[in-house]
């Protein structure tokens with residue numbers, strides 16, 4: 259057993275490696291032999307896995323706002339906008355753990371280790387994630403690591419980007435006349451991988467609104483395979499980039515043209531693709547894009563993003 263000296267509550271009863279093995283590889287994954295959990299009794303720290311929403315700071319929940327205000331340490335990734343930190347204490351520790359594309363990205367195991375370490379130092383830790391922590395945010399893995407280490411934690415939902423992008427683009431994801439189901443999918447995975455988790459053809463005949471996260475790189479393949487599964491080529495489709503922020507852009511087309519048109523128009527991540535009859539309603543319900551273009555209305559008075 260390792261120790262941080264003789265001062266309780268910092269008595270470590272399992273290393274980060276041991277916790278990780280327990281969670282991912284170990285024979286007793288997810289179970290306690292009493293040793294790891296013993297530590298929790300000595301720790302006063304806690305980790306809050308908090309959804310920061312899609313970008314507009316006014317879409318933060320009241321609970322998220324309070325936790326950010328009270329945090330000793332904030333561990334955040336690239337989709338968290340700087341304006342979100344306005345509520346934080348000036349001396350709160352800020353730890354950046356990830357950037358998009360080929361930039362710096364802290365390995366998941368190190369992020370989990372950092373959360374455990376900070377909590378064991380007795381800190382109130384906010385793990386801040388774009389959107390909602392449990393929607394394509396690895397919040398589940400982090401919660402599992404905390405549970406395995408006996409660290410008290412809570413999950414604070416956030417407005418996930420598909421909901422926010424659709425709302426700000428004027429696309430009602432369900433509509434009595436057009437769609438009675440919604441599916442959230444990740445387009446991140448290479449759709450041509452033989453063991454890919456998503457069989458896109460299956461979603462071509464669902465009749466549901468499809469919301470694709472991280473789908474820009476593979477959009478051509480995704481839309482082609484949806485059509486191969488029976489989705490009519492003239493089905494409306496929208497791409498909404500940097501939704502709710504000052505860089506918000508949107509494009510509405512059809513499923514057979516959206517990949518090409520969005521590429522020509524220079525759309526890229528972060529973007530949500532909404533596919534289904536409801537996307538066409540943006541034509542009459544879009545309300546935010548013009549406010550961004552003119553800097554008017556609601557945008558003029560809100561905190562800068």
Ligand SMILES: C[S@@+](CC[C@H](N)C(=O)[O-])C[C@H]1O[C@@H](n2cnc3c(N)ncnc32)[C@H](O)[C@@H]1O
Nearest residue numbers: 389390393395418419471472500501528529530
């Ligand atoms: C790793 S996932 C994180 C999703 C996040 N947990 C959520 O609930 O929205 C990152 C993807 O979320 C989407 N995304 C996040 N913020 C967005 C925004 N402001 N506008 C459009 N899409 C966004 C994009 O598809 C982006 O590639």
